[in-house]
Amino acid sequence: MSRLRDWTELELGQQGRVLEVVRAPADVLSGPGAEVDPTAPDVVRLAADLVATMRVSPGCVGLAAPQVGVSAQVFCVDVSAHPKTREHHGTFVLCNAQVIESSRNEKAREGCMSVPDLTGDVKRASRILVRGRLPGSGDEVEVRAEAFEARALQHEIDHCAGLLFLDRVAGAHAVYARQTYL
Amino acid sequence: MTLAEWWRPSAPSGPHCDNAVVTEQLHAITVLGHDRPGIIAETTSRLAVLGLNLEDSTMTLLRGHFAMMLLGSGVASGAAIEDALAPLTSDGTLSVTVRAVTADDSRASGGTPWILSVHGGDRPGIVSSIVGEVARIDGNITDLTTRLSGELYVVIAEIVLPAGVDPATLDAAIQRVARELGVGASLRAAEADDL
Numbered sequence: 001m002s003r004l005r006d007w008t009e010l011e012l013g014q015q016g017r018v019l020e021v022v023r024a025p026a027d028v029l030s031g032p033g034a035e036v037d038p039t040a041p042d043v044v045r046l047a048a049d050l051v052a053t054m055r056v057s058p059g060c061v062g063l064a065a066p067q068v069g070v071s072a073q074v075f076c077v078d079v080s081a082h083p084k085t086r087e088h089h090g091t092f093v094l095c096n097a098q099v100i101e102s103s104r105n106e107k108a109r110e111g112c113m114s115v116p117d118l119t120g121d122v123k124r125a126s127r128i129l130v131r132g133r134l135p136g137s138g139d140e141v142e143v144r145a146e147a148f149e150a151r152a153l154q155h156e157i158d159h160c161a162g163l164l165f166l167d168r169v170a171g172a173h174a175v176y177a178r179q180t181y182l
Numbered sequence: 183m184t185l186a187e188w189w190r191p192s193a194p195s196g197p198h199c200d201n202a203v204v205t206e207q208l209h210a211i212t213v214l215g216h217d218r219p220g221i222i223a224e225t226t227s228r229l230a231v232l233g234l235n236l237e238d239s240t241m242t243l244l245r246g247h248f249a250m251m252l253l254g255s256g257v258a259s260g261a262a263i264e265d266a267l268a269p270l271t272s273d274g275t276l277s278v279t280v281r282a283v284t285a286d287d288s289r290a291s292g293g294t295p296w297i298l299s300v301h302g303g304d305r306p307g308i309v310s311s312i313v314g315e316v317a318r319i320d321g322n323i324t325d326l327t328t329r330l331s332g333e334l335y336v337v338i339a340e341i342v343l344p345a346g347v348d349p350a351t352l353d354a355a356i357q358r359v360a361r362e363l364g365v366g367a368s369l370r371a372a373e374a375d376d377l
Contacts, residue, residue, distance in 0.1 A: 059376045060376065061375075061376070061377060062377055082375075084375065108375060109372060109373070109374040109375065110374055110375055110376075110377055111374040111375065111376040111377070112376065112377060113376065119374035148375070151375070151377065152377050155377040156377070165377075172241075172242075173240070173242070173325070173327070176295075176324075176325070176340065176372075176374075177324075178374070
């Protein structure tokens, strides 16, 4: 666990580029991402790009490779600044991540940068154990996440599997047009 | 695949003009009546033949009655749509209406979204009394469901409150009306978490 808490994007050894965020409908958002070699230079660069793009996107707490047009199982998360966050692990990037354990489903309304005009009610586990690999070193890590961080992780892992929150909404009347705040 | 994509036929066979300017028109279509399997399939296939592109739609059962509203855009006239859907009404169990509407996609309200829940013993006036308080402060109801289950009456409404309106003031007004009605009510923010 401390391996993850201590991780920062400085380990990637490069400044990422800010990439354009892909919006649905786009094929890359609807197909499963490929497993990656976390030590490969292009994966390390992708990790840096994801963090850089997340950093410049207001309110963004996570970003997955398909959202920047790359069909791969890589995502970044940082919920540390979100008001709903309790426990968190700061900024980290995971490759080939999977949910190993999950419990305590809770429903909440989600939005997504790739589906900017809609929101939806989605039930997700509020306690999860995720296993994945860190970009660069390739170290295998496990993350035990709760509440909002758990929701963010599942949302990003879904992206890597080609799933949007629209695939998980609680029912036919659980999708809403987002109000535009002026 | 979006509903609109699914809806769009690959080779529209609807009205066409070689020399005239073809203008797309938005039509609001309602189908109401006795429920049975296949109503949506029949309705949408008949509209597909006209090349109509299904935009927003909603369908539910109200006490077992089929109720569908949809917006379709295309070059077909209202009369052509009515003619195409006429067979749906032939046995007298379904009614269909078609009317032209103007496109109105103005979601830039500047308001904030809230969810109002009301539940309690059924009695006349629950909805009108509660939503009257919402209208009083120019709140806009964007989605509404009511259900009667035995004696229990449930109202769920999505509300957009105008900028500058204090939700606590509305909540106090709703609680006052709810006490008078003998029902419970809650107002909570519907802000979505961007992930």
